[in-house]
Amino acid sequence: PAPGSGGQFGAATAGSAAFAAGMNLRKALAELATGDPNSPLYGDDPELVTFGGGNIAVDNRAEPLDRLVARAAPDGVYVEGSITPAADARDYSQHTYGAHFAEVGVDPDTGEVRLRRMFGVFAAGRILNAKTAMSQITGGMIWGVGTALHEYNEVDPRYGSFIAQDLAGYHVPAHADIADLSAMFLDEVDDKANPMGIKGVGELGIAGAGAAIANAVYNACGARIREYPLKPEKVLAALP
Numbered sequence: 001p002a003p004g005s006g007g008q009f010g011a012a013t014a015g016s017a018a019f020a021a022g023m024n025l026r027k028a029l030a031e032l033a034t035g036d037p038n039s040p041l042y043g044d045d046p047e048l049v050t051f052g053g054g055n056i057a058v059d060n061r062a063e064p065l066d067r068l069v070a071r072a073a074p075d076g077v078y079v080e081g082s083i084t085p086a087a088d089a090r091d092y093s094q095h096t097y098g099a100h101f102a103e104v105g106v107d108p109d110t111g112e113v114r115l116r117r118m119f120g121v122f123a124a125g126r127i128l129n130a131k132t133a134m135s136q137i138t139g140g141m142i143w144g145v146g147t148a149l150h151e152y153n154e155v156d157p158r159y160g161s162f163i164a165q166d167l168a169g170y171h172v173p174a175h176a177d178i179a180d181l182s183a184m185f186l187d188e189v190d191d192k193a194n195p196m197g198i199k200g201v202g203e204l205g206i207a208g209a210g211a212a213i214a215n216a217v218y219n220a221c222g223a224r225i226r227e228y229p230l231k232p233e234k235v236l237a238a239l240p
Helices: 015-034 065-072 130-150 209-221 232-238
Strands: 050-052 055-058 061-064 097-106 113-123 181-185
Touching: 015 055, 015 065, 055 065, 061 065, 097 130, 097 209, 113 130, 113 209, 130 181, 130 209
Parallel strands: 113 181
Antiparallel strands: 050 055, 055 061, 097 113
């Protein structure tokens, strides 16, 4: 962050590189504080420095990180981190995994599909922030429902632009479309992925959501549809 902006100091990288850069950044900040005569940490051992609540501290002496950086390093603190692949990197899969379960109702007269229940189970290594990770996963699942059942936009062949320009013409799921949706993470630490045992959550929630809904439609009425969205006219045409 810019001097005086507060917030957290971290590295916007992933996996083990993030771990290495994060450790280097902590070391650089610790040495900055213990080497600054104007810091209450001056002269302390950098190995004893702790971080928390936006502060850098040794025992009961502390200073806000943004104040330290603004005073001692006004141009910012920069570090680099690197790591080489482990020797067994080709021997183990380091992906995240998930399973989606969906129940739908299909009207055989109109072809309308309604989601009744949806549940997801995911293995994504050690979860560092349960709240944001769950929001990411369930948001992806809802996005997958929209992809499977609602979202579609024609392209104007004359100009190459999308016809629907707002949410009045582009249908995304509303509260009434998501009646019962939940998810859970398996308790997992992937020691093959990186030293922290973490993996990315990213788009894991959406990856299989649409396929689960399409399979549920098939199990409900026998209509096998392989193109999104599963519009009523497609369902009616595919009914056995």
